[in-house]
Amino acid sequence: MADIRHYSLIDQLCLGIDQALRSVFNHPNTSGRAYPAEDVPMLPQENASQQRSASIMRINHAGEICAQALYHGQGLVSRSQKIQDKMQQAAIEEGDHLAWCHQRLMELGSHTSYLAPIWYAGSFAIGLMAGLMGDPWSLGFLAETEHQVVKHLEKQMHLLPEDDRRSHLILQQMQQDEKQHRDEAVRAGALSLPQSIKQAMQWVSGIMVKTTYWV
Secondary structure, rough: OOOOHHHHHHHHHHHHHHHHHHHHHOOOOOOOOOOOOOOOOOOOHHHHHHHHHHHHHHHHHHHHHHHHHHHHHHHHHHOOEEEEEEHHHHHHHHHHHHHHHHHHHHHOOOOOOOOOHHHHHHHHHHEEEEEEEHHHHHHHHHHHHHHHHHHHHHHHHOOOOOOHHHHHHHHHHHHHHHHHHHHHHHHHHOOOOOOOHHHHHHHHHHHHHHHOOOO
């Protein structure tokens, strides 16, 4: 992958804008992996069940926008080409998740969060700050983020209506990928974050979840 640190300031700005627009407007860079639910029949759901599924998938779509922004921010300021490549690859895999969540929302006749630009901007800023702390801390932030996402997805799968097999398979595949990202970050030298930062991350995540369920 190209070392974006060798790009001019204008090139980096254009790349950043392109990445942000792709993420917010549902055209992310992806690896092209198959849709996890493609072989599952799309059965009709009762209205209340369908709305619940849509709200849950909207939360996860917003979470993937945040993940894109975090990795874009961290990769931009990374001091290591190896870590920079890892962040770029993680963002592409999270792009798969973003595309899957968007497709499922369209199947459910719903919409993505209207606050997507805010989620992206805030997460990008956090990613920049984490990256500027140095690669071991940046990897620690990645590992803790994915650890919390794995737990979040477990909860979300239990909250899904029992008749929504398609959404369940999507979240299941996402959870497997997040576990892999977490483990790779740990093997690459991630430092454990202070408990206060972990709690702050949980608090911010909680606000996003509660807001995005409705908006």
